[in-house]
Amino acid sequence: MTYIPQSDKDKAEMLAALGIESVEEFFSQIPSVLRANAMPAIPGPLTESELVRHMHELAGENHSLQDLVCFAGGGIYDRFIPSIVRDVVSRPEFVTPYTPYQAEVSQGTLQAMFEYQTVVCELTAMEVANASLYDGATSLAEAVSLSSRVTHKHRALLSRALSPSARRVVQTHCTASGIETGEVPYIEETGQTDLGALENILDDEVCCVALQQPNYFGIVEDMASAAGAAHNVGALLISAVEPISLGVLKPPGNYGADIAVGEGQPLGLVPGFGGPVLGLFACNRELMRQMPGRVVGQTVDSEGRVGYCLTLQAREQHIRRDKATSNICTNEALCALAAGVYLAALGPDGLREVTRLSIHKAHYLRDQLAEQSENVQQRFGGAFVNEFVLRVSQPVCSLLESLCEQGFLIGPSLGREYPELDDCLLVAVTEQRTKQDIEGLVAALSS
């Protein structure tokens, strides 16, 4: 397949207009030693029908959530996606434009981003939100970087109960930019971040304290106390939220968080093997000029009609270059659009229903396991929303595989990132799971 719409005649006319014989002449400026080897040894070409068959076959080697009943979590969840979300994000008018630099011909994307910023502000109770970052992990890294810039301090404290992959991403950034990181332990019994230990290692060199709510173990944290402790020493509180939980949990803006970040995948995005997903980023107005990423603002045109354009661009790499607040250019606009449509489709009542259903079903699973299964135990005693840690009596790895064979996906297992929890794994329950699914998993875990 090629996608070149020129006929032989067109090509001949163009070459004639340029007074050359062959298009290869344009490439003669490239040193011949480079041209000699330049044809890549790659397979293809395939016709469209061959390609589709090949991709079907390869896809068939994967066990997707079409085949597995999903109780897996850890940041990516199996949630119901309303048809209207898929429909809107499939429109070529949203799929195929570039970043909306030319506002007059991009009002669709711009207004959708303005509405997205609004729902993110509402969900988090923060004052401003940007138009998306890559994912929850990179949003956290950007938040830590922002904290260091505004406080002029270079030590970040991260809860050990924060997503390990997000902490790894933060570490990659911090090592580069000279920010030292410290870890706040979690409490053995409850799974909550140990705020007493936090107090002990907090000092006025700390730029930020970052906690996840609910945390990676699914446990609800005391965010207000963490915020108070951070603010006492002039540090910012970063809250990494799971967005669906905010249908019931207190939002970051109501407990004093300075920056709220999060993985936006649960808001209408397919799991997609972890990408593309969506980096949520919101903060207080006083930090607005230090925000990373695109921001859309409302304005008027020459006739006074309301319209939208990119604004606060003086923060960005294409204007400020080495002085920019971030290097981000391409973001996850289409994923942000999906999140905006998803939250509009649910509305406040739908969101509340999803959150509550997930809570009820997760607690039902917990109760059923406690009653019926001797092989598994709930690891932490703290209050949880829709995800919790199980300790299992058989090797985690073989358990996961045997569950897969029985049609259940749970996890992730925790041993790689938490050696002390190498007999533990996460289990998450969303509104998608039925009583029958849950009882099936309980039976599988009890056998």
Add this chain to the structure above:
Amino acid sequence: MQPQTLFDMSDRGKRCTRFPESDVPVSEPSDLLPANQLRDKPPLLPRVSEPEIARHFARLAQDNYNVDAGFYPLGSCTMKYNPKVQELVAAMPGWALLHPDTPSECVQGALRVMWELEQWLAEIGGMDVASLQPPAGASGEFTCLRMFKAYHDSRGETHRNRILVPDTAHGTNPASATRCGYQATALKSADDGRIDLGELESALSENVAAVMLTNPNTLGLFETDILQVADLVHSVGGLLYCDGANMNAIMGYARPGDMGFDAMHFNLHKTFATPHGGGGPGAGPVAVKTHLASFLPVPRVVEQGDKFDWDWKQPQSIGKVHGYYGNFLIAVRAYAYILSLGSDGLRRASEAAVLNANYVMEALAEAYDLPYPGPCMHECVLSAQTIAKETGVRAVDIAKRLIDYGLHPPTMYFPLTVKEALMIEPTETESKATLDCFIEAMTQIASEAHINPDLLHSAPHSTRIGRLDEVKAARELVLRWQKER
């Protein structure tokens, strides 16, 4: 009619998605969660019905220019046609509905696609190893610079603190350098728009960690001295980075690895035709030479016998740059694209892209200034400087007037070294008829500038919304909808 937001339509009693009643016992959240952790009042999400949402976004869609609908000659952005089969493939449940924590035995197809695409990208780039983890071009830049830092540190060369970047570079290059703790220094280009070897030589020192180049550069010019550049940079122990944004110019004709680059990123959303999504998601895989391989992000996909698996045990790795494995569904699209074109198809894409750019450049060389005479590669940079001097019409006015002709404007005011720059990248997926239409419009606009400059100053005239007051936007900073403002 003034368009409404979803929030203006919101009213009690309207709903779209409902969820089933619980089939398990229900208790109040306050019985299960600490009361002081509960939300006091629900978020003010819009209360709207499905028909309203559908119509709202259908209307917004009409306000979006897009490459499916028309010519989009944004220089440096490679706005080529996005093949429909990619969307069909990426939507297959076997890719779309994969949870990232599925045991590796159960995702062999996904790991194969990642592994093969990494091989192919390394091959196309003339590199040895690749990683798909960076989710965008700028992230790819950061990833490689971060690897450079780890590489230099591993050799005890911790003093290297500078990155050299040409004055024509994309803004992400210096921004990524800063993000990595480096100091970026701009290199002044030579009069012909290319790297000035003398300038480079005098800027190079033992403190230089790397030089970042785009080849062809952002003026659409191939850096013909690239082999000497690589020798110079390597002679002081520095590394050479290729910003792969312009790969669409040279596929099948030159490979960055052969030019002496140590590392590069690809923009799958440019070169390999995955959609731009109104600003993303894209994907920015990186490819490197062997001496940098051990620093690549974890986890790596590895082949073990006839199986694939994750390898997390890379002690020298820089760590992770994305929460999962990068933008996998974008990688699936690029995989499908490369496979459908094959090496010959990729080469023909570059040939047609270069032919189209030269055809446009040649045809517009009279009506506009051509600061750097061709031939160009896949894009050309014109200037409206003479028009501006004679008529007061600026590049932005020309760009906005193009909208009235049903065309998307080129990139404006970039690269920074060209005054009143109009940077045009037609790509290979445009017909001669479309190019002729663009050339005619641009020529017409150049003459309108002399006859009726006000027509251009006030353009566009054909859109629902006219030129926007960006100063007001920046001063008032209305960044979210609010009731009865």
